[in-house]
Amino acid sequence: MVLLLLSIKAELENIAFLEPSDGFDYFFRVKCTSCNEQHPKLVSLNRAEEFEVSGSKGNTAHFVWRCSLCKRGSSAKFDPSKTLSYTEEHSGQLAPFLKIECRGLEFTSFEPRGSWTCHGTTGTVFKDVDLVENDMWTDYDEKVGLPVSVSEFDSEWRRA
Template identity: 45%
Template sequence: MLALALTAELNGVTDLRPNDTAESPFYYTFRVQCTSCRETHPNFVSLSRFETHEMSGSRGDANFVWRCKNCKREHSTSIKAAPASYQQCDPPKTKNILELDCRGLEFTEFKAEGEWLATGSESNTKFSGIDLTESEWFDYDEKAGEEVSITNIKWEVRRA
């Protein structure tokens, strides 16, 4: 079992989470490595909790199925539950936001592509379309009358 963990400084916002619904699925993008031969896939791969793929040999479905080109083994990953939201805290604490049941593979790096959501910590203003690809985000909360930001973002894939 692996988890995607996040640490970030949230200023004026809380409840940071991916925009991940059946109508608008979030694609989690990772670098993947085979645990059998240690071969790393040359490209980043994406998976959604709303898409499933059949595993060969009638072994069921998974959110991501990959056959390693080097050792020819088939590996899979299933997302265990909806993503957890990251709450504002001082000092920032590392929190698991996604749990992944990985079989024969591990994710070594996360790329924060996709749309994120947050809520104003004082005003309850809803922020959408947050882009974390540059590892920081700045906006202005009209209701609170102040700048809001997400900075010092650190992603980690670790054992759950």
């Protein structure tokens, strides 16, 4: 078992914090640790969905996968701690975001697809923020007449 930590980085302009919306689907690239075969497509995980791990005694995981090359079964489960918000204090730096317990696989990259929520420094909430399009999101906070944006999104996996 390996515990992986995903850290994210972004430039925030007039944004207090950025977080995944409820029911967020996380999209990752995955590789088998047995044969090092990388799955050709992105895989998605959702905290609300759990699947039975075959060959175990009632264990569940958020992702269950069988490598197409070596046929080894693998699984991944979110650490029970809450996903962390990315705050303006972190802007431009890598900050811990979430942990995942992996058995027989490793995640190699993260795509910020899905619906994010941004909270402006004035308290304005921006929902359904899309960070995939042009690697940038911009809007306007009418409360204070300032632009808001998230740009230069990046991520990194490390062993926790």
